Amino acid sequence: MSDIKEKILKIYPEATFEEGESLLVNVAEKDWLKVATALRDELGFDVLTALVGIDWKDSIGVIYYLTATSRNWEVVAFKVVAADRENPYIHSVSKIWKVADFQEREAYDMLGIKFIGHHDMRRFFLRNDWVGHPLRKDYDTNPEINPIRLNDEENEDDTCVYELDEKGEVKEVPGKVFEEDEYVVNVGPQHPSTHGVMRFRVSLDGEVIKKVDVVSGYIHRGIEKLAEGLGYPQILHFTDRMDYMSAHQNRHCLCLCIEKALGIEVPRRAVVIRTMMDELMRISSHLLAFGTTAMDLGATTAFFYGFREREQVLDIFEKTCGARMSMNYNVIGGVIADLHPDFVKDVKELIRIMPDRLKEYNTVFTGNVIAKNRLKGVGILSKEDAINYAITGPSGRGSNWACDCRKVHPYGVYDEVEFDEVLETGCDSYARFLVRMKEIEQSCRILEQLVDRIPEGDIRAQVPKIIKLPAGRWYQQVEASRGTFGVYIESVGEKTPYRVHFQSPCFNLVGVMDICSTGHMIADLITVGAALDFVIPDIDR
Amino acid sequence: MGVDSIKSMSREDFKNNDYIDKLVEELNATGANVMVGKFDDLINWGVSNSLWPLTFGTSCCAIEFMSLGAARYDMARFGFEVARNSPRQADYVMVQGTIVHRMAPVMRRLYEQLAEPKYVIACGGCAVSGGPFKNSYCVVPGVEKILPVDVYIPGCPPRPEAMFYGLMQLQRKIKVQKFFGGVNRKEKIEEFFAEHPEEKGQIG
Numbered sequence: 189m190s191d192i193k194e195k196i197l198k199i200y201p202e203a204t205f206e207e208g209e210s211l212l213v214n215v216a217e218k219d220w221l222k223v224a225t226a227l228r229d230e231l232g233f234d235v236l237t238a239l240v241g242i243d244w245k246d247s248i249g250v251i252y253y254l255t256a257t258s259r260n261w262e263v264v265a266f267k268v269v270a271a272d273r274e275n276p277y278i279h280s281v282s283k284i285w286k287v288a289d290f291q292e293r294e295a296y297d298m299l300g301i302k303f304i305g306h307h308d309m310r311r312f313f314l315r316n317d318w319v320g321h322p323l324r325k326d327y328d329t330n331p332e333i334n335p336i337r338l339n340d341e342e343n344e345d346d347t348c349v350y351e352l353d354e355k356g357e358v359k360e361v362p363g364k365v366f367e368e369d370e371y372v373v374n375v376g377p378q379h380p381s382t383h384g385v386m387r388f389r390v391s392l393d394g395e396v397i398k399k400v401d402v403v404s405g406y407i408h409r410g411i412e413k414l415a416e417g418l419g420y421p422q423i424l425h426f427t428d429r430m431d432y433m434s435a436h437q438n439r440h441c442l443c444l445c446i447e448k449a450l451g452i453e454v455p456r457r458a459v460v461i462r463t464m465m466d467e468l469m470r471i472s473s474h475l476l477a478f479g480t481t482a483m484d485l486g487a488t489t490a491f492f493y494g495f496r497e498r499e500q501v502l503d504i505f506e507k508t509c510g511a512r513m514s515m516n517y518n519v520i521g522g523v524i525a526d527l528h529p530d531f532v533k534d535v536k537e538l539i540r541i542m543p544d545r546l547k548e549y550n551t552v553f554t555g556n557v558i559a560k561n562r563l564k565g566v567g568i569l570s571k572e573d574a575i576n577y578a579i580t581g582p583s584g585r586g587s588n589w590a591c592d593c594r595k596v597h598p599y600g601v602y603d604e605v606e607f608d609e610v611l612e613t614g615c616d617s618y619a620r621f622l623v624r625m626k627e628i629e630q631s632c633r634i635l636e637q638l639v640d641r642i643p644e645g646d647i648r649a650q651v652p653k654i655i656k657l658p659a660g661r662w663y664q665q666v667e668a669s670r671g672t673f674g675v676y677i678e679s680v681g682e683k684t685p686y687r688v689h690f691q692s693p694c695f696n697l698v699g700v701m702d703i704c705s706t707g708h709m710i711a712d713l714i715t716v717g718a719a720l721d722f723v724i725p726d727i728d729r
Numbered sequence: 730m731g732v733d734s735i736k737s738m739s740r741e742d743f744k745n746n747d748y749i750d751k752l753v754e755e756l757n758a759t760g761a762n763v764m765v766g767k768f769d770d771l772i773n774w775g776v777s778n779s780l781w782p783l784t785f786g787t788s789c790c791a792i793e794f795m796s797l798g799a800a801r802y803d804m805a806r807f808g809f810e811v812a813r814n815s816p817r818q819a820d821y822v823m824v825q826g827t828i829v830h831r832m833a834p835v836m837r838r839l840y841e842q843l844a845e846p847k848y849v850i851a852c853g854g855c856a857v858s859g860g861p862f863k864n865s866y867c868v869v870p871g872v873e874k875i876l877p878v879d880v881y882i883p884g885c886p887p888r889p890e891a892m893f894y895g896l897m898q899l900q901r902k903i904k905v906q907k908f909f910g911g912v913n914r915k916e917k918i919e920e921f922f923a924e925h926p927e928e929k930g931q932i933g
Contacts, residue, residue, distance in 0.1 A: 315830060334867070336830055379814075380814040410866050411862070492800050495800065496801070499801050502796075512888065513792060514886060725788040
């Protein structure tokens, strides 16, 4: 730890440090751009893991979680506070870490922080005509200010850039999203192949995509704001409903974060069960991804094949958790119910049939010439871009980036089981698809090692009746089905969290839609989206 | 295991339906013509057995709806299988998932684009009442605030069996409605739209 402090002091002597779960470095706003550039170039902080905007009532600012992949994935937090709370400005880092592009827009939408130098400062989740910024502590929730508007929203082509002039004053420079003579086609929000209510505005040259503008927020439910008013056990269920295909992993992450803050030791039986449930969830998610990818290309049969095995996984969930989806199984300190007596038998049966079924999928779809033509060489995302855009999960590993959170920050019993991190060098849609198919095999391998080694014992640790986290901040990551899922909790020692932020993998995935599909045909927009496999409620939260 | 909940329902309960009984009473009170009544029956029989859904889902419920279309549950048995991507070809919209402020005008437009006769099913807690997100600043607390709803299916998400039950309720409802001179239904929709106007641009 002291080693990294010295290095940071070398590039920024004014830095002050706060010890906590991870090191926090205070950086003055005026120096932030310079420091951020040095952090990436000299200290190797190449991934912006999370960007959390927070309103501390007397000030407003952003906490950046940066990861240095070359130094054993070390995570350090940086805190930047805006000078003026009412009209906050912070320098944009979207040119240093491209992933900040959408994240800064989210922070602007939720907290009204204007990022100097960001090329496109529009709202991200809420309507253009929304009044106020919801995550500010003084936000007025009166429904008369923001009623349900049934008039159509105007398409907003105007954007603005905040720049510093010679005197150091911030000025607003108007800009355009699309030029006057561009041919813009709207895709979504009601479109069968956007996997939910996602909207793209696509600028075309003939049939070739020139630019994709992502319009999100059609399922933004304000989970982070809701969580601020609820107790810790009450916010758990939101995680199941964000990325509903990673319900167990997301909830696991939030539980781990709270357990870490409280210092609860989870019984070994619960840890193993959690790990197994995570892997079952991953299998179910990848099977669905296989089915929907195939269906987006027009292969309906493959969809039925994928769903056939998925039902088998759902049966296992149903017997133990009591629900097919939104299982609500992990709780603080362990799991809510013990395993069903059939669990071991069912899992063994699943492991037994999967190799044959995978062979079948590959015969039916993967080797198919149409599938290959539609997926190969489409949606290219280089390794550098994947790191810069923080694309984790199967999509990042399809770009040959070893970013598996189960390997780099092991949790559960992942450090005790053997499995390979599947990497593909294709960097295209086909590579992402292949990674998913091979990850099913690896998940089966993990299950096989654990199924006979589930220890006896308690399923839940003793936890206090009223859960109060001590004052502080915590960040926890797990590997969800679509990438690294992160939870940030800031507490001031009360029953409710002061700020909760969910760093969802799909949020980053949708950020590369533009660079992945530019230069391809309009029809490829769908296959690029299918191979990235984002879940919209996870983006919008 | 899964179908227990439906199996444990007695046959009488399954058919017992105050709401539909009331609808029939209402229709009888206004007097149904015998000749037209027979045509009504024929047409409603056809409509209720080829209900085409609009593929519309915003979150988890949509995945369960996909399960409904897959082999195990197979909604083709009831004539629901032809999910249409264009509202102009669909008979009903099953609202699967939360409707938020940004989606509300889109949802309303989708409904207006559906061809008559058209129906709305609110599927899942979020569409019924806003569900776990009811208190949020940007969630519509129940799709009934913006659309006239015919059938409600509770659950988070509802099991496929529950969805079937809801869809069959819609079939039953259609079977007793008036098609010819069936202004009663249209009037109700118009009434609803008058109460929830678009021009005013907002619902408080």
